[in-house]
Amino acid sequence: MKSIIYLIVGVFFGILMYKSEAASWFRIYEMFEFGAFHMYGIIGSALFLGVIGTSLIKKFDIKALGGQEMQLKPKDKSIARYLVGGTIFGLGWALAGACPGPMYVLAGSGYVSILIVIGGALLGTFVYGVLKNKLPH
């Protein structure tokens, strides 16, 4: 039963990523060129509501379904891993023009080439796992 809910959320998210054009390489390039408000409006309005909603959840200690705690764990403190990891991610985001969510969406849209990008992303994840203990965090 729960699986169906996640499937529906996924379908909704997929349509949303495609229709918002957040899954378009062109929109990502345009964003990094500061050529339009579109992507900033999407992230900004999501954040505006996200910050308000998250603070209300915390203030009133609202529980998830079944009474479990909301998944709002604070992130581990560090600068290096976020700055270096984030920069590497940004290089890839601007080159492939897709972040992980849209990659899956575009696979469904029929872009065969995105499978190569996903393959690269899996390889990158794997190599990180292998090198993890040698990298500054």
Added chain:
Amino acid sequence: MEFIYEPWPWYVSGPLIALTMFVLLFLGKQFGMSSNLRTACAIGGAGKVSDFFKFDWKSQRWNLILVLGSVIGGFIAANYLSNNKVKINEDVALKLNSYGIESTQQAYLPTEIFSTESLSDPKVLAILIVGGFLVGFGARYAGGCTSGHAISGLSNLQLPSLIAVIGFFIGGLVMINFIYPLIFG
């Protein structure tokens, strides 16, 4: 009926992304798409090589189902809900034309990079593999991607997420300003 094919404006899309995040929170989950890549590695047996992939991946089943849903969503949107043409800023489009990307304003993704025929070009193949690799490596190093940091993390006012998002932009700006001219110039 034409409006069905129109893109959704930011003030519809952004709030719906927030809605997605809150629905997942209420279901007891955290919105994060790149963790599925780690799960996929774990399923593929990467735990033999690194402890990073030794975890109870079955607990991530919900997220894999979400991915399956988003693949279906991508199919529905591209085939029934879109004319698959993205209109961007004219000046930006002209700059892309000067890079040899002529499909601007007429496609959803640049055909010069994403058409199946272009796969025979080693340069295109390198762009796709390296781009994907950096996304996968960087997302795990930074502990999250756009959904985990830029949306969930910043909504929770996490300083680490702000640092990561600043990194996303440093990387993106370096790529399009310094590396694009080398690749496409």
